Amino acid sequence: MLQQYDLGTSTADGLMVWLEISERDPVSFEPSSMEILSKAREIYDGRIFGVVFGDTELKPLYKEAFSYGADTLYHVKDKRLIDFHPEAYCESLRSIAERINPSIILMSATLRGREVAPRLAASLGAGLTADCTELSMDGSVLQMTRPAFGGDLMATITSESMPQMATVRPGTFPPNKISDDATGTVIYWQYKGDSFKTIISSKRKYHDEKDITEADILISLGNGIKSKDTIRLAESVAKKLGGMVSCSRALVEKGWFPQSRQVGQSGRNVSPEIYLAFGISGSVQHKAGIMTARRVIAVNSDPDAPIREIADELIVGDAENILRELDKIL
Numbered sequence: 001m002l003q004q005y006d007l008g009t010s011t012a013d014g015l016m017v018w019l020e021i022s023e024r025d026p027v028s029f030e031p032s033s034m035e036i037l038s039k040a041r042e043i044y045d046g047r048i049f050g051v052v053f054g055d056t057e058l059k060p061l062y063k064e065a066f067s068y069g070a071d072t073l074y075h076v077k078d079k080r081l082i083d084f085h086p087e088a089y090c091e092s093l094r095s096i097a098e099r100i101n102p103s104i105i106l107m108s109a110t111l112r113g114r115e116v117a118p119r120l121a122a123s124l125g126a127g128l129t130a131d132c133t134e135l136s137m138d139g140s141v142l143q144m145t146r147p148a149f150g151g152d153l154m155a156t157i158t159s160e161s162m163p164q165m166a167t168v169r170p171g172t173f174p175p176n177k178i179s180d181d182a183t184g185t186v187i188y189w190q191y192k193g194d195s196f197k198t199i200i201s202s203k204r205k206y207h208d209e210k211d212i213t214e215a216d217i218l219i220s221l222g223n224g225i226k227s228k229d230t231i232r233l234a235e236s237v238a239k240k241l242g243g244m245v246s247c248s249r250a251l252v253e254k255g256w257f258p259q260s261r262q263v264g265q266s267g268r269n270v271s272p273e274i275y276l277a278f279g280i281s282g283s284v285q286h287k288a289g290i291m292t293a294r295r296v297i298a299v300n301s302d303p304d305a306p307i308r309e310i311a312d313e314l315i316v317g318d319a320e321n322i323l324r325e326l327d328k329i330l
């Protein structure tokens with residue numbers, strides 16, 4: 001266990017981020033890891049340590065990690081760790097944390113992050129604030145903000161244990177490179193444990209489909225659309241605009257979309273240039289996912305729909321008719 005938290009006496013210093021490798025080809029970071037690095041650089045003055053798992057295929061990614069703000073990269077170099085082994089990842093992160101004694105550890109609230117973070121927190125005797133949507137520093141104290149009570153209020157939480165640990169919801173912070181030429185130090189780390197799962201079979205979750213958090217334009221559909229055929233219309237409009245189709249939770253519950261397309265508190269946080277919401281009322285939970293969208297345009301038959309509170313423009317009309325017109329015009 002790291003030294004107990006005491007603001008006055010703790011020697012912990014530095015911020016550590018697990019930089020997740022995407023399951024997609026070619027080898028790349030999960031965009032959410034670069035988002036966290038960018039935010040870390042914005043709020044934290046000290047050293048930032050990245051940790052990556054894999055083999056020599058990761059070398060071309062070093063530069064990217066430095067350009068988004070990492071000073072030092074710990075590369076846990078082992079070809080068995082190209083696959084996700086949560087226990088082995090956790091043990092490695094713990095041993096690296098024991099070496100560098102960071103005051104803050106951050107990771108993405110991805111499926112893998114949600115599995116590793118609580119294990120790591122427990123093994124370090126630290127607290128964990130999960131699913132944060134804002135981070136800031138008050139001196140050396142990390143202020144971790146996340147939705148609470150079903151999204152009705154935002155709670156800002158501080159940690160009573162060291163290191164201060166949080167997971168961050170993907171799509172929350174914009175990724176910002178500090179420089180294309182940034183350099184840093186790479187340290188190879190060896191995993192000495194033996195906590196490997198036996199993988200009997202595996203199936204790629206991602207094919208060529210982009211994640212909705214990466215789209216610049218989102219056509220988002222809600223319960224106001226009456227027919228499943230409208231999805232095809234929306235796909236056609238999205239394709240013509242170079243965007244993607246996302247949805248509210250209502251349509252995931254109907255079985256019309258996979259959960260990966262859901263925007264909102266229990267779905268994805270998105271930051272597109274334009275978010276076009278068709279037939280979405282604008283519940284607190286949905287709005288929580290589009291707070292960082294550059295421009296929100298809503299189409300709703302109800303001029304008083306709550307989404308107008310966040311929309312830059314509200315077009316009062318029928319979602320399907322307007323999509324059809326848009327498709328024709330484009």
Ligand SMILES: Cc1cc2nc3c(=O)[nH]c(=O)nc-3n(C[C@H](O)[C@H](O)[C@H](O)COP(=O)(O)OP(=O)(O)OC[C@H]3O[C@@H](n4cnc5c(N)ncnc54)[C@H](O)[C@@H]3O)c2cc1C
Pocket residue numbers: 150221222223224225247248249250251262263264265266267268278279280281282283284285286289299300301302305317318319320
């Ligand atoms: C813990 C928790 C987490 C949640 N997480 C999420 C989340 O991540 N994402 C999410 O979306 N929801 C989430 N929800 C659900 C959320 O509370 C709402 O139920 C949901 O967002 C409603 O979806 P909607 O706006 O599509 O549907 P509705 O609320 O039914 O709204 C439909 C809208 O369509 C309009 N409309 C009707 N007909 C037309 C038409 N012909 N043309 C145009 N507009 C029309 C209506 O005026 C209305 O505004 C969560 C709820 C809880 C309790």
